[in-house]
Amino acid sequence: MTSTVADHHHDEVPKGITRWLFTTNHKDIGTLYLWFAFIMFLVGGAMSLIIRAELFQPGLQIINPHFFNQMTTVHALVMVFGAVMPGFVGFANWQIPMMIGAPDMALPRLNNWSFWLLPFAAALLIISLFVPGGGPAAGWTLYPPLTIQGGMGVDFTIFTVHLLGMSSILGSINIIATILNMRAPGMTLMKMPLFVWTWLITAFLLLAAIPVFAGAVTMLLTDRHFGTAFFDPAGGGDPVLFQHIFWFFGHPEVYILILPAFGVISQVIPTFARKPLFGYTSMVFASAGIAFLSFIVWAHHMYTVGMPLSGELFFMYATMLIAIPTGVKIFNWLATMWRGSMTFETPMLYAIACVALFTVGGLTGLTMSITPADFQYHDTYYIVAHFHYTIFAGSVLGMLAGTYYWLPKWTGYMYDERLGKWHFWLTIIGFNLTFFPQHFLGLAGMPRRIPDYALQFTEFNMVSTVGSFIMGFAQLILLLVVVKAIRGSGARATSEVWDNPEGLEWTLPSPPPYHTFATAPEVK
Amino acid sequence: MAANQAQRTGVRRTVTVLALFVVAVFAWSIIKYLL
Numbered sequence: 001m002t003s004t005v006a007d008h009h010h011d012e013v014p015k016g017i018t019r020w021l022f023t024t025n026h027k028d029i030g031t032l033y034l035w036f037a038f039i040m041f042l043v044g045g046a047m048s049l050i051i052r053a054e055l056f057q058p059g060l061q062i063i064n065p066h067f068f069n070q071m072t073t074v075h076a077l078v079m080v081f082g083a084v085m086p087g088f089v090g091f092a093n094w095q096i097p098m099m100i101g102a103p104d105m106a107l108p109r110l111n112n113w114s115f116w117l118l119p120f121a122a123a124l125l126i127i128s129l130f131v132p133g134g135g136p137a138a139g140w141t142l143y144p145p146l147t148i149q150g151g152m153g154v155d156f157t158i159f160t161v162h163l164l165g166m167s168s169i170l171g172s173i174n175i176i177a178t179i180l181n182m183r184a185p186g187m188t189l190m191k192m193p194l195f196v197w198t199w200l201i202t203a204f205l206l207l208a209a210i211p212v213f214a215g216a217v218t219m220l221l222t223d224r225h226f227g228t229a230f231f232d233p234a235g236g237g238d239p240v241l242f243q244h245i246f247w248f249f250g251h252p253e254v255y256i257l258i259l260p261a262f263g264v265i266s267q268v269i270p271t272f273a274r275k276p277l278f279g280y281t282s283m284v285f286a287s288a289g290i291a292f293l294s295f296i297v298w299a300h301h302m303y304t305v306g307m308p309l310s311g312e313l314f315f316m317y318a319t320m321l322i323a324i325p326t327g328v329k330i331f332n333w334l335a336t337m338w339r340g341s342m343t344f345e346t347p348m349l350y351a352i353a354c355v356a357l358f359t360v361g362g363l364t365g366l367t368m369s370i371t372p373a374d375f376q377y378h379d380t381y382y383i384v385a386h387f388h389y390t391i392f393a394g395s396v397l398g399m400l401a402g403t404y405y406w407l408p409k410w411t412g413y414m415y416d417e418r419l420g421k422w423h424f425w426l427t428i429i430g431f432n433l434t435f436f437p438q439h440f441l442g443l444a445g446m447p448r449r450i451p452d453y454a455l456q457f458t459e460f461n462m463v464s465t466v467g468s469f470i471m472g473f474a475q476l477i478l479l480l481v482v483v484k485a486i487r488g489s490g491a492r493a494t495s496e497v498w499d500n501p502e503g504l505e506w507t508l509p510s511p512p513p514y515h516t517f518a519t520a521p522e523v524k
Numbered sequence: 525m526a527a528n529q530a531q532r533t534g535v536r537r538t539v540t541v542l543a544l545f546v547v548a549v550f551a552w553s554i555i556k557y558l559l
Contacts, residue, residue, distance in 0.1 A: 106527065106535045173542045181534035182527065211546050215553030230557055245553065 013514045021116075024108030025514060026093045031410075032115050033090030034403075038479075040082030040122060041396075045472050047075035052434070052468040054451050055461050068451035069137035070129060070153075076140035077157070080257065081164045082122050084395050088260040089114075089171050091402055092199050094410060096175065098505035098512065099193045101184025101521040106177040114170040121163035128156035139449060141246055144231040144239045148223055155224070158217045165214045172203035172210075179203075184504070186523035190284070193503050194277065197284050198263030201291045205252045205259070208295070213249035216242060240305055247298035255294045257391055258358075259287055261398025262329060265351045268401050269333050271501040272348035273340030279332040286325035286332075293322045303371050304378045312371045319369035326362055330355060343499075346420035350401035353428055354394060361389025364439070379449075382442025388435045400427070400478070408493035411485040412511035419481050426474035433467025 014023070023029060051071050054062045063071070093111065097104055105111045129135040133151020136142065142161075147154050179200045183192070192200075219230040220242070229235020231242045270277045277283065299307060299315045307315075333355050342348070364386040368374050377383060408414050437460035442448075446457045453461065484490065493510035504523070508516055527535065 103527075106531075107539070169546055173539055173546075176542060177535045177538040180538055181531050207542060207546055208549060211550035212553045215550050219554060219557070241557070 022112065024104070024112055026097050026104045026108070026111065027410075027512070027514065029105075029111050029115050030090045030093030030095075033086050033093055033118075036115070036118055036122075037083050037087035037090055038482075040078050040086070042475065043126070044075050044078035044083055045475060047071045047078065049468060049472050051075065052465040055453070056465040057462065058453050058455055058458055060452055063451070065451045066134060066137060069139075069449065070135040072449050073136045073139055074125060074129065077125060077136070077160070078122070079391075080140065080253070081161075082118075082125075084257050084391065084399070085164075085168060086118055087399050088199075088202075088257075088395075089168075091195075091260065091264065091399070091406075092171075092175055095406065095505060096178060096196055096199060097182070098508060098516060099196050099503055100179065100182060100187050101504050101517050101523065102178060102182035103515065103517050103520075105174050106182050107174045110170055110174055114167045114174065117163050117167040117170075121160045121167065124156050124163070125160040128153035128160075131156065141243075141250065142217065142220065143246070144220060144223065144242050147220055148232060155221070158221050161217045162214060165210045168206050168210050172206040175199055175203040176207075184517070184520045184523050190281070191523060193263075194266035194280070194283055195260070195263035198259040198266070198287050201287050202256050202259045205256050205291050205294065209249045209252040209256065212245060213253075216245040216249065219245075240302075243302050243305060244298065247301045248295070250301065251298045252291070252294040254387075254390065255290055257395045258398075259290065261354065261395045261402075262287065264398045264402035264405070265333060265354055267503070268347050268351040268405050269336050269355075271405070271498050272345060272351070273337045273342050274499060275336055275340045276502070277332070278335035278338075279328070282328050283332055286328040289325035290322060293318065293325070297322065300369055300374070303374045316369055316371045320366065323362070323366055330359055330362075345404075345498075346415070346417060346424055347401045347405035349421070349424045350397050350404060353424070354397035354401060357389055357393030357397065357428075357431075361386055361393055364389065377442060379447055380442035381438040381446045381448055384448050385435045385438035385442060388431075388438075392431060392435070397427075400424075403478075403482075405498075406505075407482065407485050408490075408497045409505060409508075409510050409512070411488070412493055412509075413485050413488045414490040414493050414497075415481050415485045416490060419477055419484070423474055423477040423481060426470055426477065430467045430469075430471030430474055434464050434471055435467075437461075437463050 013019070020028065020032060023032075050063065051068065054060070054068055093105065096102075125135075131152050133153055135153040136147065136150060136157040138146035138150060138154075142154075142157065179192070179196060189197075219228065222228040223230055223232055223237070229237040231237045231239045233239070266277055266283060297315055297319045299311060300319045303312060303315075337352075344352075364382070368377050368383070368386060404415060404420055441457055441460050441464075444457065446453055495509050496506045497510060498506075504517075504521060505512070507521070
């Protein structure tokens with residue numbers, strides 16, 4: 001792949017606060033998204049530490065049960081909608097135009113609005129904790145009848161979801177319009193970097209899933225205030241209907257969180273294995289296959305609600321099918337590494353950890369797809385362990401791999417490799433200490449979302465809490481690494497940064513000029 | 525250099541189709557339970 005580098009003759013960077021308020025530049029907006037996600041990551045992380053501190057030993061010692069329920073709910077909402085999703089939109093903003101040779105996103109002003117909806121949405125959610133009745137406490141799934149009975153904090157949450165949904169939808173439309181229309185000459189769809197492909201698929205998932213969730217919470221709102229009874233049996237409604245609608249959104253949401261991470265990993269591993277990605281075409285089709293399957297498996301979250309045997313069988317087998325495209329991806333990453341000249345800089349460490357630990361989460365997911373087995377696992381800590389191995393080990397580790405991989409490109413300076421490795425090892429040790437014991441707790445019958453537990457669960461909970469504080473502390477190292485790179489305390493980064501990486505972004509200087517690819521590069 | 529005319533037309537067409545799709549999915553996710 002060859003290209004011509006940008007025409008940099010007009011590269012005035014606006015100054016002051018107005019630069020960030022009114023910016024239409026994809027790099028600025030990407031930076032805003034990434035900082036917002038990181039702040040939300042710390043806020044959600046602090047909530048998880050409150051949860052873990054309460055669970056350090058049996059009995060109630062720090063917070064009351066109602067506040068505990070608010071913490072589990074808001075922690076999840078903040079992490080899913082405030083940290084992981086905006087984080088990957090930040091990556092998309094920074095990387096997609098540079099990777100496809102476009103001067104910017106297709107709709108720059110819409111891009112600005114997509115971002116600036118987020119702080120207001122986050123503020124609404126956090127404020128909900130301080131209104132009479134407190135914040136939402138029904139779990140991130142917002143199931144009625146609890147959410148119909150909840151205080152005004154639930155209304156705040158519904159409007160939060162509406163705003164976040166609008167932001168995601170506008171962002172997705174922008175990403176699709178950019179990828180389909182703004183590619184450089186010669187950049188055919190099947191020449192696009194995997195990160196761009198996975199984001200294209202993710203954006204379609206968002207467009208199909210988010211409006212359904214918006215519909216569900218709108219019905220919740222009308223049930224609460226406008227006399228409808230969609231989910232109220234007293235008026236002929238059915239709370240199980242909400243579960244079906246929620247999970248029709250909720251399961252694709254899992255892949256919305258993970259597919260961009262797969263894209264990042266598919267960029268990082270070839271660079272540090274010094275080999276082209278194995279099975280590019282199969283990676284594209286596997287991503288599309290995962291996206292399709294994600295829409296036909298939603299009721300595996302609801303086996304214990306009760307459904308016809310044929311329904312249980314369908315959802316069980318459909319869920320098991322997801323292992324095939326996911327297995328294709330894991331095989332391809334391993335095959336890329338096979339006999340490669342591998343080196344283990346921090347991005348590669350995160351990428352390998354992501355593949356290994358996500359596989360643990362994938363395998364426990366497979367065990368839960370089996371309907372009769374799921375009756376044992378349902379609503380236990382086994383589920384909590386499983387989804388943290390997919391969402392933290394998959395999405396967040398993928399995001400961290402991408403952060404270290406592209407940070408020198410974004411800032412123009414190499415990050416501190418020693419601190420990066422400290423961050424990596426403390427995160428990985430803390431993560432496994434936190435979540436691996438939770439498999440055993442769940443199998444032994446400890447239910448999730450409770451502030452107190454039986455004595456026999458004490459030791460594993462203590463280990464889990466210690467691990468969570470190690471993991472939480474480690475994220476402050478990430479902050480230090482990023483601030484040091486921005487302040488330019490490391491070595492100057494070259495254009496390529498790494499050893500002969502693949503992609504148009506590496507043809508640009510580090511940091512790239514404010515406006516790039518004003519003249520479209522030619523891709524051969 | 526901003527987007528050229530062909531790109532602008534393509535973007536406009538893509539946005540129109542996607543926006544209609546989103547509105548239809550949102551509306552249908554509620555209306556089907558009212559019918």
